[in-house]
Amino acid sequence: MDDPIVTDDGNIKAEIASNESSILEKLEKREIQQTVQNCINALENEFREVIVLRDMQGFSYNEISNMLKIAEGTVKSRLFRARDAVRDCLKKAMGVL
Amino acid sequence: MECNKIQEKLSAYIEDIILSDEKTLIEEHLKSCQRCRESLADLRKTIEHIKNIEEVEPPSWLTQKTMTRVKAEAETKKGIFQRLFYPLYIKIPVGAIATIAIAVTTIYIFKAIQLELKLAKAPSEIIERKESPVIARGEAPSSEGISARGEKQSQKPGAVSSELTKDKIPSPSAPVIPPRPPLEKGGFEAEQPLPAKEPETMEKFAESKAPEPLTKRDVAMPSAGAVAKEELKREAAPTGLKAKVLAEKKKEDTSWIKYKNNKLQIEFSYPSDYEISSEKYGSSECEFFLIFKRKQLAGSSTKHDDYAIYSILRVTLVKSSFEKAAEDNYFQKKGNEWVVLGRHGMFNKALPISGKNWKGFKGETFVGAHDERGYSGLQEVLKIFAMFENNSDCSVVFYSEGMPEEIFYKILSSFKFSK
Known part of the structure; x- marks a missing residue:
């Protein structure tokens, strides 16, 4: 199993297949991330901060409400509108999600 | 229930922070409404995308820049403090002179009263x-x-x-x-x-x-x-x-x-x-x-x-x-x-x-x-x-x-x- 693979140019050492995604996949992922990032950046400040705190950094509604000194209901509605905006933005940029 | 109302609630629905009767209503609506189903799927994907964003490593100069600003601010504050509290080599003699002056005055007044x-x-x-x-x-x-x-x-x-x-x-x-x-x-x-x-x-x-x-x-x-x-x-x-x-x-x-x-x-x-x-x-x-x-x-x-x-x-x-x-x-x-x-x-x-x-x-x-x-x-x-x-x-x-x-x-x- 560990025998070298014989090719025309000589022997190649056998290697274990990598679990890493392919370069293409990586590129695609990076592009999507860039798009998402751009969409988030395009948001207004008050929407951006809730989406970053909730979806990227994973704080709870209660924590966000304390941090931003706003009611939990406000956090919810802002989050919904922020997500909606990001979704629209991504759809425009990528066509299909 | 109208679609846009449902869509407003989808965000909360995804996170399961919604009342159970509302949830049933939404689920029933979703069964019949194609548009809302798509909307929900899109929202899920959006959240997924956002969650997948790699934490952006802040550039190394940012720390330096921020700290410089912090230091500058602290120094201006120190400046005011310095004006109020002079360094010890000035503070001590000034304090000593003031103390002596107060003592002398006190003794003088006391003596005058005594007399x-x-x-x-x-x-x-x-x-x-x-x-x-x-x-x-x-x-x-x-x-x-x-x-x-x-x-x-x-x-x-x-x-x-x-x-x-x-x-x-x-x-x-x-x-x-x-x-x-x-x-x-x-x-x-x-x-x-x-x-x-x-x-x-x-x-x-x-x-x-x-x-x-x-x-x-x-x-x-x-x-x-x-x-x-x-x-x-x-x-x-x-x-x-x-x-x-x-x-x-x-x-x-x-x-x-x-x-x-x-x-x-x-x-x-x-x-x-x-x-x-x-x-x-x-x-x-x-x-x-x-x-x-x-x-x-x-x-x-x-x-x-x-x-x-x-x-x-x-x-x-x-x-x-x-x-x-x-x-x-x-x-x-x-x-x-x-x-x-x-x-x-x-x-x-x-x-x-x-x-x-x-x-x-x-x-x-x-x-x-x-x-x-x-x-x-x-x-x-x-x-x-x-x-x-x-x-x-x-x-x-x-x-x-x-x-x-x-x-x-x-x-x-x-x-x-x-x-």
């Missing part, structure tokens, strides 16, 4: 002490007597310790004429006669007087300096009151000024804290008077201070008899007694005093005191009258109000006719 208190206290204390034998003999002081006297009064006259009596008797400064019979009658004020106590105290008086070698002074006045020193010892020793000793010392420190009148051929010395306030010659040979007042102490302009320093000395030349001269100077004969007159007809018992070539009376009474604001109330003062009799020529009368007794006697002992 005034002493001056205010000293004469009254001496008067009190001098007067106590009188009280012991059953004398009732004026009803408005000061509280200290009141306390003494409350003791049984007979119970006044013999040592107190002894203490008083050899007083060289108050050379008491062997008490005249009428004076021993125990109070001239009819309301308070205390004849019963009299013999007892008389006995003590005689008893303590007899073995005292100091009684010699009754006959011969020692020199002024000696009198003052003796006085000082006598005053200070038995009481042991520090303040009093200090007050006495202070008194001895005051220098004396010689007054010489070539026209009248008299001379005597007076303390430098007194000054001549008026000097008048009359038309006839024996008409002259001289008034001294104690100088105002610096900063003593209040009612209280004036009250404390009220003190005058009057020197007059007269051509009248001793009794007439005494009556001209607030002493009066009532029956067989001599009394000292005060304000509103108040009077108090007078004690006869005498020296080498003079005699007179002393007594404490109330007078109306005035200051620059007008009448300031009743003040108890010691009035002393002394006369150098000169039958062939003018007699010289010394009269003082509020002057410490020993100063008065010192003035008398310095007096001479320079003829």
